[in-house]
Amino acid sequence: NAGVTQTPKFRVLKTGQSMTLLCAQDMNHEYMYWYRQDPGMGLRLIHYSVGEGTTAKGEVPDGYNVSRLKKQNFLLGLESAAPSQTSVYFCASSSLGLAGVYTGELFFGEGSRLTVL
Amino acid sequence: AQRVTQPEKLLSVFKGAPVELKCNYSYSGSPELFWYVQYSRQRLQLLLRHISRESIKGFTADLNKGETSFHLKKPFAQEEDSAMYYCALSGFTSGTYKYIFGTGTRLKVLA
Numbered sequence: 510n511a512g513v514t515q516t517p518k519f520r521v522l523k524t525g526q527s528m529t530l531l532c533a534q535d536m537n538h539e540y541m542y543w544y545r546q547d548p549g550m551g552l553r554l555i556h557y558s559v560g561e562g563t564t565a566k567g568e569v570p571d572g573y574n575v576s577r578l579k580k581q582n583f584l585l586g587l588e589s590a591a592p593s594q595t596s597v598y599f600c601a602s603s604s605l606g607l608a609g610v611y612t613g614e615l616f617f618g619e620g621s622r623l624t625v626l
Numbered sequence: 627a628q629r630v631t632q633p634e635k636l637l638s639v640f641k642g643a644p645v646e647l648k649c650n651y652s653y654s655g656s657p658e659l660f661w662y663v664q665y666s667r668q669r670l671q672l673l674l675r676h677i678s679r680e681s682i683k684g685f686t687a688d689l690n691k692g693e694t695s696f697h698l699k700k701p702f703a704q705e706e707d708s709a710m711y712y713c714a715l716s717g718f719t720s721g722t723y724k725y726i727f728g729t730g731t732r733l734k735v736l737a
Binding site: 553 | 632635658660662671672675677712714725726727729730
């Protein structure tokens, strides 16, 4: 049982380049999230999804796009990378429990370290 | 506005000393409160949640709705407790589900 898997784990980009981070979960979770982690700022929510085909903006969505075409996958795209997007990106997922009661726990991937030069 | 505040970026204690990591929150409603931990080179994982009222690895946290706090405590710190700790809250606001983290506190337990 792999849980939440992120690819790639490391990437170096030049300013203006584009890339996509892939998050895959095998727990059949409805909710998926993308966070960025920066020193002194903790985890900040970029975008999230409450189900296949749906996405919503989080706290810091500018410069990012997401897609959830399949329930198990949540893609985070950077159309034109900027040095301010240098960060560690975490994907997480969670389930909606029985009768729609939220179970609460987030399951995280190992993180993807992105450097934009 | 919904917010989770962890006032300490770094907390250093000696082994065997009591530990208290502070967490205050602002939320209009009844949120669920959590503590997550990230050990070195490991992924973030749930440590405990307020609805479970359980003790994990000797840690406990009591939700104080009057003071809107959810401080994490352990009576005797161990070196293996050294890690990054995040307080988080979740809940529905205006039909939207939110999961918000604090900025984290790095705990260092000194030998």
